[in-house]
Amino acid sequence: MHILLAEDDRRLGNLVHKLLLKQGMQVDWVVDGEEALHYILNNSYEVIILDWMMPEKSGLEICQQLRLSQYQGGILMFTAKDAVDDLVQGLEAGADDYLVKPFEFKELLARIRSVARRSKVTLKDDIIKAAGLELNRLSKSAKRGTRELNLTSREFQLLEILADNCGRVLPREVLLDQVWGWDNAISPNNLDAFIRLLRKKVTQPGEPELIHNIRGVGYKLEERDAIQNS
Numbered sequence: 001m002h003i004l005l006a007e008d009d010r011r012l013g014n015l016v017h018k019l020l021l022k023q024g025m026q027v028d029w030v031v032d033g034e035e036a037l038h039y040i041l042n043n044s045y046e047v048i049i050l051d052w053m054m055p056e057k058s059g060l061e062i063c064q065q066l067r068l069s070q071y072q073g074g075i076l077m078f079t080a081k082d083a084v085d086d087l088v089q090g091l092e093a094g095a096d097d098y099l100v101k102p103f104e105f106k107e108l109l110a111r112i113r114s115v116a117r118r119s120k121v122t123l124k125d126d127i128i129k130a131a132g133l134e135l136n137r138l139s140k141s142a143k144r145g146t147r148e149l150n151l152t153s154r155e156f157q158l159l160e161i162l163a164d165n166c167g168r169v170l171p172r173e174v175l176l177d178q179v180w181g182w183d184n185a186i187s188p189n190n191l192d193a194f195i196r197l198l199r200k201k202v203t204q205p206g207e208p209e210l211i212h213n214i215r216g217v218g219y220k221l222e223e224r225d226a227i228q229n230s
Contacts, residue, residue: 033057
């Protein structure tokens with residue numbers, strides 16, 4: 001399950017992030033509302049967890065904005081507000097459920113699963129097929145046609161994100177955040193080096209290039225003739 005956690009309390013956010021990762025979930029953690037919107041626009045999530053009070057944009061504002069734009073995914077709200085009127089306001093803004101702080105982790109898990117079941121977003125398949133590639137999320141294996149690709153776990157993560165967003169340009173910053181985390185010390189040059197190694201494994205001589213460099217922006221996975229690449 002792919003989850004966005006938007007929580008500006010770094011102590012709570014770090015704890016929830018680690019606990020959800022241990023449950024086998026893929027979790028992106030952000031600390032303000034503008035960053036949350038950026039991630040939502042560039043990814044597909046089964047559940048979005050929004051803290052009510054955040055810098056830049058509140059969870060309530062984001063929830064309202066998403067529902068006005070016809071967003072159909074699951075939204076769970078964290079809040080320190082436990083008055084009935086406040087909770088009703090959150091639900092009327094479009095939240096599927098809410099969790100009042102402090103809470104037990106097992107309750108959080110139950111709410112996440114409940115929201116995911118009710119969500120109209122289809123959960124990710126174990127097998128991804130994109131641009132002539134086939135990736136298996138369970139075995140962390142990949143192949144192009146019948147050729148197995150010998151990928152490291154980091155290379156698989158990069159290719160998985162590109163495949164999930166096949167045909168879309170992913171900025172370098174998004175790839176860095178999703179693969180190495182928001183507090184990473186990895187530079188864009190390091191990312192470019194990882195991509196070069198990945199491209200060598202994905203594309204052999206004579207095969208069309210699949211991972212394309214969009215100058216000044218980032219990368220895109222797309223099946224086309226090997227032109228306009230660097």
